[in-house]
Amino acid sequence: DTEVTQTPKHLVMGMTNKKSLKCEQHMGHRAMYWYKQKAKKPPELMFVYSYEKLSINESVPSRFSPECPNSSLLNLHLHALQPEDSALYLCASSPGEVWNEQFFGPGTRLTVL
Amino acid sequence: LAKTTQPISMDSYEGQEVNITCSHNNIATNDYITWYQQFPSQGPRFIIQGYKTKVTNEVASLFIPADRKSSTLSLPRVSLSDTAVYYCLVGDYYGGSQGNLIFGKGTKLSVKP
Numbered sequence: 001d002t003e004v005t006q007t008p009k010h011l012v013m014g015m016t017n018k019k020s021l022k023c024e025q026h027m028g029h030r031a032m033y034w035y036k037q038k039a040k041k042p043p044e045l046m047f048v049y050s051y052e053k054l055s056i057n058e059s060v061p062s063r064f065s066p067e068c069p070n071s072s073l074l075n076l077h078l079h080a081l082q083p084e085d086s087a088l089y090l091c092a093s094s095p096g097e098v099w100n101e102q103f104f105g106p107g108t109r110l111t112v113l
Numbered sequence: 114l115a116k117t118t119q120p121i122s123m124d125s126y127e128g129q130e131v132n133i134t135c136s137h138n139n140i141a142t143n144d145y146i147t148w149y150q151q152f153p154s155q156g157p158r159f160i161i162q163g164y165k166t167k168v169t170n171e172v173a174s175l176f177i178p179a180d181r182k183s184s185t186l187s188l189p190r191v192s193l194s195d196t197a198v199y200y201c202l203v204g205d206y207y208g209g210s211q212g213n214l215i216f217g218k219g220t221k222l223s224v225k226p
Binding site for chain 2: 004033042043044045048056088090091092101102103104105106107109
């Protein structure tokens with residue numbers, strides 16, 4: 001299995017809702033990432049997990065809460081989001097500490113009403 | 114972090130060779146150069162990576178001059194399916210500088226019939 005899967009593909013939520021995005025990979029990669037991408041903009045790094053530990057948090061608001069339950073799974077818990085948080089949320093993984101070749105999932109298209 | 118500069122957009126025709134140049138004047142000794150391709154509503158896909166001179170794989174070539182202050186991604190005989198955004202990233206191989214996690218503005222390549 002050489003892909004990163006993300007669920008759901010699309011998510012619509014209200015500002016008072018709590019939802020979670022899920023990312024999974026079975027390539028044995030030990031680093032996993034969350035990116036946020038607005039329309040016509042490049043992906044922006046949010047979080048990096050290395051060996052299941054949070055190693056980078058790019059000053060992301062606390063309404064976004066990452067979780068790495070095991071080496072294959074990465075979650076992003078969402079609470080009290082704002083309409084400006086609407087974007088494509090991308091998950092990626094890479095072997096160990098090698099960050100050059102990242103494998104990206106298809107993303108979750110999030111709309112906050 | 115080495116900042117990268119790319120043309121915002123390029124046009125080409127099917128069957129032509131396309132060369133996209135990326136400037137990275139303050140590239141560090143340990144930095145590698147990596148290119149990604151992204152189609153609309155999909156995650157980026159790794160294309161190629163290099164340190165110096167020339168690297169070639171089944172989809173592209175990467176030319177890096179001796180001073181390494183720029184690099185050129187070469188796509189041979191493009192087709193309509195090569196229409197995408199191409200990102201150049203520069204960073205330490207083991208991610209120490211986080212450069213490989215910072216996407217520049219990218220080049221939107223449009224291939225016409």
